[in-house]
Structures are given as structure tokens and as C-alpha cells.
Amino acid sequence: MNHHAERDLIHLFMQSVGASFPKRNFIWKFHATEYDPVGIPDIVGHIDGIFVGIEAKVEGNRPSEAQKAKLRLIGESGGVGAVLFGEKDNLVWLIPWEAAQTFSLRDRTAWLPLPFKTWTDSVGRPHQILNLAALKGLLHDARS
Numbered sequence: 259m260n261h262h263a264e265r266d267l268i269h270l271f272m273q274s275v276g277a278s279f280p281k282r283n284f285i286w287k288f289h290a291t292e293y294d295p296v297g298i299p300d301i302v303g304h305i306d307g308i309f310v311g312i313e314a315k316v317e318g319n320r321p322s323e324a325q326k327a328k329l330r331l332i333g334e335s336g337g338v339g340a341v342l343f344g345e346k347d348n349l350v351w352l353i354p355w356e357a358a359q360t361f362s363l364r365d366r367t368a369w370l371p372l373p374f375k376t377w378t379d380s381v382g383r384p385h386q387i388l389n390l391a392a393l394k395g396l397l398h399d400a401r402s
Contacts, residue, residue, distance in 0.1 A: 263316045267344040268300055271312065274388040275305060277377045282306050297324030299332075299339070305393070308400045309337035313358075317345045320361050329355040338396045348374065352392045370395075 268287055275283050285303030290296075299311035311332040313325050321329070321341050329339030332355065339355035350372040353361070357368035370392035377387045 263344065264300075264314050264319070267316060267342060267350070268314045270350075270388060271301065271314070271342055273385070274372075274377075274390055275393075277379075277385070277387050278390045278394075279305050285310065295328075297322065297326075297328040299325065299328060301342075305338075306397050308397050309335075310397075311337065311339045312342050313340075314342045314344070316343070321358055326355075326359055326361070329358055336400060338393070338400050340393075340396065342372075343369070350374075350388055352396070354396060 272285060272287070275285055283303065283305045285301055285305065288298050288300060288302050290298060299313040301310070301312040301314065303310060309332065311329060313321050313329060315321060329341070332339035339358075341351075341353040341355075341358045341361070343351045343353055345351075351366070352370040352372055354368060354370070372388040372390065372392060374386050375389045376384050378384050
């Protein structure tokens with residue numbers, strides 16, 4: 259997979275958040291500059307009032323130590339930090355920050371699948387988006 263695959267994964271996730279949390283999200287793609295601290299997640303913002311930081315990775319890439327550290331800080335401060343991991347064959351996973359600390363393709367016990375579902379927009383066009391039930395669970399846990 260390549261850079262375009264990661265860009266497409268980010269777009270898919272953001273479209274899925276918009277469809278799943280209408281008027282209850284404010285997220286954006288973070289574009290780092292030379293002046294920003296290293297490790298800021300690709301997607302940041304709020305969903306349902308909870309701060310969220312999501313680092314997108316595609317098959318062949320892993321989160322860096324700086325990225326894992328930022329996800330840990332987000333999670334430990336009451337937000338939701340996670341890795342969005344896309345594989346070939348359209349498999350998409352959400353990896354909570356705790357499991358991302360020891361990112362392993364062999365041990366996926368804490369990885370949460372994000373299956374595809376069909377969503378129909380306001381003009382009746384169908385779209386394939388991610389079922390974000392796993393993210394809803396993480397948001398619920400962050401409130402507790």
C-alpha cells in the first residue's frame with residue numbers, strides 16, 4: 259500500500275464520522291509543519307464532545323514511537339487515541355492506544371474491526387462507509 263491508500267483511508271474515516279455523528283463532530287486532517295511537535299495524529303478533533311486523535315496507517319507501516327506517545331497522552335487525559343489500520347482486501351481496524359503501544363500484526367486480540375456498511379445520503383445516493391460501532395464504544399468508555 260502507498261501514500262494514496264493512507265489518504266483514502268483518512269477520507270473514508272472522516273466521511274464515516276460525518277455520516278455516523280451528524281452535527282456531533284468537529285474533526286480535521288492535521289497537516290504537520292516543521293514547527294509542530296512530532297507525533298500529532300493524522301485526524302484530530304471532537305466527536306460527541308470527546309477529544310479524539312486517530313493515527314492512520316496502512317499495511318506495511320507502523321506507528322512511530324512519537325505517535326504512540328501522543329496517542330497515550332490523549333488516552334490518559336480522557337480522550338480517545340487510536341490507530342486506524344487499513345489492510346488490503348478492505349479490512350479496516352481500530353486499535354485503541356493501549357494496544358497500539360505494542361503494535362503487533364500477530365497479536366490482534368485488542369484490535370476492533372470496522373466493517374463496511376451502506377449509508378444513503380440526503381439525496382438518496384448510497385455510499386460505502388465504515389461501521390463505527392467500535393468507536394462509539396471507545397467514546398462511551400472515555401466518558402466513564
